[in-house]
Amino acid sequence: MFKKLTKSKMSGWDWAFVICNTTFLVLFCCVTLYPVLNTLAYSFTDGSEAILKNVHLVPRKFTTSAYKKIIFEMTGFRQGLIVTVSRTFLASVLSLAANALLAFVISRRNFIFKRSLSLFWVITMYANGGLIPSVILMTKLHLTGTFWVYIIPGLVSAFNILVLRTYMSSLPDSYEESAQLDGAGHMTIFARIISPLCKPVYATVFLFVAVYHWNSWFDAMIYNRLKPQNTTLQYELQKLLSSLTQLNPTADSSGKTANMTTEIQVRAAATIATMLPIICLYPFLQRYFVTGLTIGGVKE
Amino acid sequence: MSTIEKDAPALKSKLNKAEVKRQRVLLIVAGLYVVYGIIFYYLPLFGWIMAFQNYKLKDGIFGSQFVGFKWFKFLFDDKTFLRDLRNTLGMGVINLVATTVTAIGFAILLSEVRNVMGKKIVQTISYLPHFLSWIVVTSIVRDAFATKGMINELLQGLHIIKEPISYFMHTKYFWPIVAISNVWKETGWNAIIYLATITSIDPSLYEAAAMDGAGRWQKIKHITLPGIRSTIIILLIMNIGNVLNAGFEVQYLLGLGVLKPVSETIDIYVLNYGMANFSLGTAAGIFKTFIAMILIFLFNFIAKRAGEERLF
Numbered sequence: 001m002f003k004k005l006t007k008s009k010m011s012g013w014d015w016a017f018v019i020c021n022t023t024f025l026v027l028f029c030c031v032t033l034y035p036v037l038n039t040l041a042y043s044f045t046d047g048s049e050a051i052l053k054n055v056h057l058v059p060r061k062f063t064t065s066a067y068k069k070i071i072f073e074m075t076g077f078r079q080g081l082i083v084t085v086s087r088t089f090l091a092s093v094l095s096l097a098a099n100a101l102l103a104f105v106i107s108r109r110n111f112i113f114k115r116s117l118s119l120f121w122v123i124t125m126y127a128n129g130g131l132i133p134s135v136i137l138m139t140k141l142h143l144t145g146t147f148w149v150y151i152i153p154g155l156v157s158a159f160n161i162l163v164l165r166t167y168m169s170s171l172p173d174s175y176e177e178s179a180q181l182d183g184a185g186h187m188t189i190f191a192r193i194i195s196p197l198c199k200p201v202y203a204t205v206f207l208f209v210a211v212y213h214w215n216s217w218f219d220a221m222i223y224n225r226l227k228p229q230n231t232t233l234q235y236e237l238q239k240l241l242s243s244l245t246q247l248n249p250t251a252d253s254s255g256k257t258a259n260m261t262t263e264i265q266v267r268a269a270a271t272i273a274t275m276l277p278i279i280c281l282y283p284f285l286q287r288y289f290v291t292g293l294t295i296g297g298v299k300e
Numbered sequence: 301m302s303t304i305e306k307d308a309p310a311l312k313s314k315l316n317k318a319e320v321k322r323q324r325v326l327l328i329v330a331g332l333y334v335v336y337g338i339i340f341y342y343l344p345l346f347g348w349i350m351a352f353q354n355y356k357l358k359d360g361i362f363g364s365q366f367v368g369f370k371w372f373k374f375l376f377d378d379k380t381f382l383r384d385l386r387n388t389l390g391m392g393v394i395n396l397v398a399t400t401v402t403a404i405g406f407a408i409l410l411s412e413v414r415n416v417m418g419k420k421i422v423q424t425i426s427y428l429p430h431f432l433s434w435i436v437v438t439s440i441v442r443d444a445f446a447t448k449g450m451i452n453e454l455l456q457g458l459h460i461i462k463e464p465i466s467y468f469m470h471t472k473y474f475w476p477i478v479a480i481s482n483v484w485k486e487t488g489w490n491a492i493i494y495l496a497t498i499t500s501i502d503p504s505l506y507e508a509a510a511m512d513g514a515g516r517w518q519k520i521k522h523i524t525l526p527g528i529r530s531t532i533i534i535l536l537i538m539n540i541g542n543v544l545n546a547g548f549e550v551q552y553l554l555g556l557g558v559l560k561p562v563s564e565t566i567d568i569y570v571l572n573y574g575m576a577n578f579s580l581g582t583a584a585g586i587f588k589t590f591i592a593m594i595l596i597f598l599f600n601f602i603a604k605r606a607g608e609e610r611l612f
Contacts, residue, residue, distance in 0.1 A: 017516055021409050025418075028406070029425045032484070035440045036428070038450065054448060102333050105326050112323060117330055120337060126541070126593075129344025130585025131567070132574050136357070137344055153340050156333060186325045215433035218549070238435045238553070271436050278431045283424050294496050 036275075042268035043067070050264050066269035077270065079229060080236035087150045087232065088213040095209045096202060098155050103164030104190045109173065118165075125158040138223060147230050149223045150213070160205045163295050167201040168194060204292030207285055214278060237274050241267055351583035371583035381569060381584065388565040391478050391551070392543030398479045400536065403490035408524055410491065411498045412516070423495075426488025434549035441481045442468070442554065471562040474555060481550050493535065494528055501527040533603055541596040544588050
């Protein structure tokens with residue numbers, strides 16, 4: 001009813017605004033989606049066909065050969081996928097457990113070192129040693145060249161602790177108090193009382209960590225460049241893309257060989273393959289991301 | 301980052317034996333985390349000493365020779381470093397301004413949409429690029445701006461340009477391309493907080509303004525913008541410290557060949573020269589942190605002076 005009332009009151013200027021605004025937002029969506037859909041179309045277009053004329057949204061001479069190639073022929077890519085899946089899964093589970101436990105300790109109202117422990121972690125958000133001291137540390141700890149260099153150093157992060165702590169502090173104390181009266185220890189309270197109540201924020205932190213690990217490549221380049229069995233998917237993609245860029249800086253030089261034309265298609269397929277899991281999942285999980293961002297960001 | 305501290309003074313526990321015993325599990329857990337934090341976060345800070353030494357891996361921090369501010373002096377005499385500092389600050393500021401303005405604009409326009417379903421769809425699409433890695437995004441950008449890419453195709457189709465432009469062959473296009481990449485990737489995501497703030501503005505303000513005959517533009521100018529002002533300022537202060545951190549991935553991945561003079565940032569400098577000379581790399585890293593701290597405190601101070609919301 002209210003809606004109808006406002007609609008009937010809309011003036012000519014309002015209509016003009018609504019039309020312009022809608023047009024703009026539709027254009028915005030096109031600009032966001034088009035490059036991705038374009039890459040998708042290239043990944044299904046036969047390479048020699050793509051070089052003749054630009055592909056837009058519809059693939060020409062439809063073929064799935066590029067996907068077959070990256071899955072069955074490019075061992076580096078497959079290896080990278082295995083490493084990335086394992087690292088994403090392990091790091092998300094372990095980081096969530098580690099951060100949640102620490103957030104639980106910090107959020108206990110009468111914990112003796114509540115303030116100093118918070119400060120200890122907040123400092124790490126602003127002051128960091130930089131790249132070189134970290135590289136030396138990883139070498140000294142014998143983590144360089146191992147899979148664990150992806151998991152251990154980033155296990156606890158101040159930002160995630162803050163998000164979790166804020167959520168835990170907002171829970172009513174009565175649950176904990178009654179559990180304490182029943183003789184439950186701190187660990188029982190954490191596992192049985194607090195954690196079940198924190199499911200939404202746990203999902204948020206899990207997803208933040210998972211996306212970070214899925215997309216990371218810099219640590220693979222720095223620490224595992226010489227260990228092909230430990231490189232990540234994104235780093236393999238980067239190697240694939242840069243080998244092509246060096247061959248052919250503007251992606252359209254005149255000396256086209258059959259091999260290079262298929263590279264365009266392979267590269268599009270590899271790009272699509274690395275983003276596929278996230279694209280499929282994020283629309284269903286977006287409310288958790290939004291929750292985390294609003295808790296961890298600005299609060300009134 | 302203020303959180304509501306619920307401690308009442310009466311509940312504040314004293315450091316007595318009974319309390320320590322009662323909290324022993326918490327204390328053990330906290331202790332383990334402190335050990336972890338010291339190793340992985342505070343030891344690298346200790347490594348800053350290397351910047352004042354001729355650090356050699358075989359001699360270690362305790363055996364290497366101290367050289368005072370030698371490496372910092374070296375940095376300020378190094379034309380490459382000064383050029384990279386300029387690039388870092390230049391691109392950092394442009395990116396910060398561009399992404400903030402587009403995020404605010406997008407949030408305001410989206411908040412004007414009454415159709416709930418449409419709003420949801422647009423917002424979901426707008427997050428998409430945020431979840432893609434910079435590897436993927438730079439690959440898309442490289443294709444889009446290629447000689448035969450979609451940008452040239454579009455501009456030629458609209459008869460704005462006659463000949464295709466080789467964007468990656470001229471240094472003047474690089475900073476705008478970096479800004480466009482950042483805007484494309486982060487506008488929707490950055491708008492989330494602004495949208496949440498706009499939603500929390502008291503609707504009665506808009507109703508009262510409508511009674512007084514205010515139009516849409518006036519409502520945006522006098523209610524929406526003032527309503528999100530403190531959020532804008534806090535986010536600006538928080539992000540200003542990251543201006544120097546933001547200059548790595550996109551520049552490293554896109555700024556090849558002839559673009560090096562305008563694309564190389566401090567982080568790339570550290571990667572290129574610091575891996576061979578640890579002391580120099582550490583000094584450049586310290587310098588970066590130092591500038592970031594100055595920027596945060598400076599902006600916080602300005603905000604305080606202007607009577608605005610501030611971070612601390």
